[in-house]
Amino acid sequence: MLTDRQRMILNAIIDDYIRSAEPVGSRSISKRGDVGFSPATIRNEMADLEELGFLEQPHTSAGRIPSTKGYRYYVDHLVNFNEVNEQDLTKVRSFFSEKVNEMEQVIQHAAMILSNLTNYTSILLGPEMFSTSLKHFSLVPLDATSAVAIIVTNTGHVENRTIQIPPGVSMEEMEKVVRILNTKLVGVPLIRLKSKLHAEMGQELDRYIDHCEEVLGVLDKALQSDDEHRIFLSGTTNMLTQPEFKDVDKVKTILDLLDETPAIMKMFSALPSGIQVRIGTENDQEAIANCSLITATYSVDGQSLGTIGILGPTRMEYGKVISLLNIISKDMALMLGRWYK
Amino acid sequence: MLTDRQRMILNAIIDDYIRSAEPVGSRSISKRGDVGFSPATIRNEMADLEELGFLEQPHTSAGRIPSTKGYRYYVDHLVNFNEVNEQDLTKVRSFFSEKVNEMEQVIQHAAMILSNLTNYTSILLGPEMFSTSLKHFSLVPLDATSAVAIIVTNTGHVENRTIQIPPGVSMEEMEKVVRILNTKLVGVPLIRLKSKLHAEMGQELDRYIDHCEEVLGVLDKALQSDDEHRIFLSGTTNMLTQPEFKDVDKVKTILDLLDETPAIMKMFSALPSGIQVRIGTENDQEAIANCSLITATYSVDGQSLGTIGILGPTRMEYGKVISLLNIISKDMALMLGRWYK
DNA sequence: GATTAGCACTCGACTTTAATGAGTGCTAAC
DNA sequence: GTTAGCACTCATTAAAGTCGAGTGCTAATC
Structure with missing residues (x-):
């Protein structure tokens, strides 16, 4: 052509x-x-x-x-994909060779590195719920009527939620329930937890305890996976340094968009695996019609775990960013692979 | 005069x-x-x-x-302190009359309400560590060498950290340690946890288990209170709507400052109780020399729990903001008072 | 003595005009 | 097919001019 x-x-x-x-x-x-x-x-x-x-x-x-x-x-x-310079490369390598315990820390830190190396905004979506499973469930009573429900996943991630003990249910009974849950539900993917609870545990529990209905209701709430705090942003203010966004109003619509969890979730939903580039008006969101969004999914054993995104002006260093995302998404997958054993 | x-x-x-x-x-x-x-x-x-x-x-x-x-x-x-209009007042009242379980949610939500009502940036510091005490400590093994340490406070707040089990220490031994900690340390303020551990538990533990040194080291790490994620910001982009910040560079230095946890901690450190107004150059940070920071501490039983701050241009609606902070800090204290029983 | 009308003056904001120069499209020569 | 030459366009910048909000000061008025 x-x-x-x-x-x-x-x-x-x-x-x-x-x-x-x-x-x-x-x-x-x-x-x-x-x-x-x-x-x-x-x-x-x-x-x-x-x-x-x-x-x-x-x-x-x-x-x-x-x-x-x-x-x-x-x-x-x-575009030429070899645009990552040596310095940046060693930074990435040394980061991923470090031994870190907390998964959230890894993700947060990776976001920072990306935004620093590119001078754009990085958006990371943590490992998806459906790929993690229950490791341990416990309940710590706070007082007569409330307790903290704690869910530990096989990856070491911890979710917690305060719940109200239904009136008429004793703490001993609740502890019995917890023991049952721990024998029956360990290993179940988080996303299936709720359905499994209803499908298989209903009668089981009914046999052992009173007030089964209320207890189930409370557990439902406790097991509700909250996917709120799974977006990690870094370098949002980098937008302000781009000459195309010297106009405050334009940049505000972008930053406001980044503050909205659902909007970001929508941008990242249903992405094909691998690297994806959406240029300017190819994006659905009008606010980023002057931006390009480059995303990379990272996966282990063919199972997609999460997504890394870089948002910058359409006038973006595509070569550098794509190469960098390629490297980092692979390193990320490797690192998390070790996690999942 | x-x-x-x-x-x-x-x-x-x-x-x-x-x-x-x-x-x-x-x-x-x-x-x-x-x-x-x-x-x-x-x-x-x-x-x-x-x-x-x-x-x-x-x-x-x-x-x-x-x-x-x-x-x-x-x-x-x-300044006239009756500048909160009825509408805003009912919004605040209805928020604080809602029953919410998660403390973090309350704080996050309060920050949002404040930034919405004022159109400035709100900064909330959650309840301080020293005012909460240990309720429960537990350890969930992930595999042979690592486990998740979980700390539940009397307020229902949960901290968690992944730790490496020192080589040569068995999981049974670790569990023994946890049992000892739970009998000895429950009720101790979080901030004293580490010193208490060393001062009183050293010999105690030495009697029961081997590798005492290494275990203590690991526990140290686990009990290290991380005060990172205790800053809640809302409405940072409101800065962009102020005419005095139509210059992108100025606003960038401010937003960058807000991204730095230590800087914010410094701004909020050692505040006297009650409402405090720091106008323009009265602030230490040069980046906010054109801003005013109004802070309110909230306390229960004379013990300061946390701080609420509003950051805006020096040309700020002082009357409205101060009245609002007065109301909200009191409601907040009331709500948290119930929490601490 | 306090207040105010009047007036000359200042100076940023805005408008107009002119100059500059980077860049183009087209034509004709190579 | 390539390029030198040239007339033309138009954003950007600078200079000059206008406008008007606001001031300080003085002298008249209450």
């Missing part, structure tokens, strides 16, 4: 624009070593590329900037 | 400036119903007030704006 020369020129324009954030003129392309043609020739090619929809002109006498289609072609065919 | 008329004029100027964010001229003050003097008279008084340091002039032919000293006088002597 495009000639070699057109590809070369398109590549040069996008590279330049990514660096400078300014419309690129024919002269500056000609002066680069790698394209040995005069400005006039390049102008002709640029006009063709614009006609084909790969470039745009902010106004008549300005240079060209890439269109969404241009970026798309660049990402699909042109 | 100031005449009645000067106070009245100062009050009028600050009120106007808080509403408009523009330097206030003599004419506009004169036109307000409450000050019955001609612009010329007001100009004379304004000149005096400037000489006294309560007002400033951005440039010769502009109106006056309040200085830090002016705001200080306003806050100390002039």
